[in-house]
Amino acid sequence: MSDRVVVAGAVYDQGRLLAARRSAPPELAGRWELPGGKLEPGESGEQALVRELREELGVETEPLERIPGEWPLGPGYVLQVWTARLVSGVPAPLQDHDELRWLGPGEGDEIDWLDQDRPAVAEAMRRLPAGSAPVESTPTGTASTRRLPGGACC
Numbered sequence: 275m276s277d278r279v280v281v282a283g284a285v286y287d288q289g290r291l292l293a294a295r296r297s298a299p300p301e302l303a304g305r306w307e308l309p310g311g312k313l314e315p316g317e318s319g320e321q322a323l324v325r326e327l328r329e330e331l332g333v334e335t336e337p338l339e340r341i342p343g344e345w346p347l348g349p350g351y352v353l354q355v356w357t358a359r360l361v362s363g364v365p366a367p368l369q370d371h372d373e374l375r376w377l378g379p380g381e382g383d384e385i386d387w388l389d390q391d392r393p394a395v396a397e398a399m400r401r402l403p404a405g406s407a408p409v410e411s412t413p414t415g416t417a418s419t420r421r422l423p424g425g426a427c428c
């Protein structure tokens with residue numbers, strides 16, 4: 275039997291990548307991942323991604339391209355990753371996560387990613403689109419992460 279697919283999104287906005295910190299299960303809690311979830315029967319990867327990001331973060335996204343490759347997770351599961359553009363909404367950790375963070379260029383190694391996500395994250399950071407500076411940037415333009423009370427992000 276073929277492996278079940280977990281889809282995850284490298285979500286971009288304003289030249290930054292969204293990272294999500296898992297709150298469960300205990301063995302993964304506290305580690306960072308690209309948000310997503312399991313493909314349901316009859317769904318394409320892109321459809322599953324849009325659904326999962328809506329459910330978990332409350333945002334609308336547009337998948338852009340698949341990052342080549344597939345990474346084994348636990349027994350019976352593989353991870354596939356798409357880049358995606360934030361279309362509307364403010365990401366909030368509604369399910370499975372307790373914190374979100376936007377990472378700008380050079381900030382990809384600042385958090386403790388799940389090991390299995392690292393190759394896709396490295397490629398997603400290489401593909402980071404140029405973006406306008408976020409509103410709260412410092413005068414030097416170096417501040418690129420923002421965290422809001424309650425865990426909502428940007």
Ligand SMILES: Nc1nc2c([nH]c(=O)n2[C@H]2C[C@H](O)[C@@H](COP(=O)(O)OP(=O)(O)OP(=O)(O)O)O2)c(=O)[nH]1
Pocket residue numbers: 280281282302307308309310311312313326347351353370388390391
């Ligand atoms: N979403 C996501 N899951 C990942 C990543 N890396 C990784 O090892 N996983 C694991 C964690 C989970 O065991 C599994 C995905 O499960 P999930 O709990 O996010 O899936 P789901 O939203 O469909 O939830 P469920 O109700 O079916 O349990 O894959 C990743 O980058 N994103």
